[in-house]
Amino acid sequence: MKPTNSLTQKKPTFSMVINSSTMQNMIGTALKDSRRAASFTSTLISAVSSNTKLAECSPESVISAALRGEGMNLSLALGQYSIVPYGDSANYQISYKGISQLAIRSGQYADFGVFDVREGEYKGKDPRTRKPVIEWIDDEDEREKKPLVGFYGFYELKDGFFKSIYWSHEKILLHADRYSKAFDKKTYDDMLSGKIKGAEADRLRMGSPWYGDPLSEAHQKMCKKTL
Numbered sequence: 001m002k003p004t005n006s007l008t009q010k011k012p013t014f015s016m017v018i019n020s021s022t023m024q025n026m027i028g029t030a031l032k033d034s035r036r037a038a039s040f041t042s043t044l045i046s047a048v049s050s051n052t053k054l055a056e057c058s059p060e061s062v063i064s065a066a067l068r069g070e071g072m073n074l075s076l077a078l079g080q081y082s083i084v085p086y087g088d089s090a091n092y093q094i095s096y097k098g099i100s101q102l103a104i105r106s107g108q109y110a111d112f113g114v115f116d117v118r119e120g121e122y123k124g125k126d127p128r129t130r131k132p133v134i135e136w137i138d139d140e141d142e143r144e145k146k147p148l149v150g151f152y153g154f155y156e157l158k159d160g161f162f163k164s165i166y167w168s169h170e171k172i173l174l175h176a177d178r179y180s181k182a183f184d185k186k187t188y189d190d191m192l193s194g195k196i197k198g199a200e201a202d203r204l205r206m207g208s209p210w211y212g213d214p215l216s217e218a219h220q221k222m223c224k225k226t227l
Contacts, residue, residue, distance in 0.1 A: 014048045017059035030067050040070060043077050053207050054083060057090040068092040074101060079221075085207065086181055096225040103155075112155035114224040118146035122166060132166035148214050153227035165227060169214065172223050182208035 017023060018041055031037045044066055048054050054062060062083055069081035069092055076083070080098035083090050094102075096114070103109050123133040134152050137143040151172065154164040167175075177185035188211055190196045191204060204211040212219035 012059075014055065014059045014062065015045050018044060018063060023063065027063070027067070031070060036070075039077075040066070047076065047083065051085070051206065053085040054090060057085050057088055061088075062090040065090045065092040069094070069098070072098075072102070074098045082209075084182060094225075096221050099225060108157055110156045110158045110160075112153075114151055114153040114227045116148055116220060116223075117150045117152050117166065118143055119149050120146065122150060122152075131164050134166070151223050151227050153224070167227060169223070172226050175226055176210050176222070180208070180210060183210040187211075 018027075024037070024041070027040060028034065028037045031040060044062065048059075048062060065083045066076060069076060069083075072081075072094075074080035074094070078097065079095055080101055081095055082093045084093045085091075100112070103112060117134060118137060121134055121136055123135055125131065126133055132152060137146065148169055150166055150168040152164065152166045154162065156162045173185050173188065176183045187196065187204065191201050191211060192214075196204070201211075209218035209222050214220075
């Protein structure tokens, strides 16, 4: 029999790793529910198979990142958290939906929300309170024709306390450029201007939702999360 060369052995697939008895025992112990563990396994296999950058990460880092989200009783399938690839390692990242879910569970909020702001809607700040003044365009068809300029967010506690904030889209992108390892504003500007396109633009979009079109759902979720 011809000896097996360890250097030529194929790297185990993510499906093989997560379905191993050791990993399934760990997942089962962490989630304490066999049906939830099965759903978790299936969802992760699907997520990795549809994302080439995530497939390049170590399976252990992907599973560890996902278990952080599940440990907060959040759902990857519902978009309440994301698994973000950074080279060969994956990291947990809570999403706008996840933050909203935790706020609801706290029982402290009467209301909260984040909305995109179109050209002409932001009127500056109230001279006395310094709170942002927004005059929404009622006609949705007309509104959708206007370019995106920023985002408005607010929350109101059950005791009546109210807080609101407005950030321009540019300010949000500068914030992302500073704090997100997966995003570079100059690269994004080049992509929007058409200097970067085709396969390279697709690779960027796959690597981070920040690289989506400003009006895309993925990009707007990142902006809302920032607010």
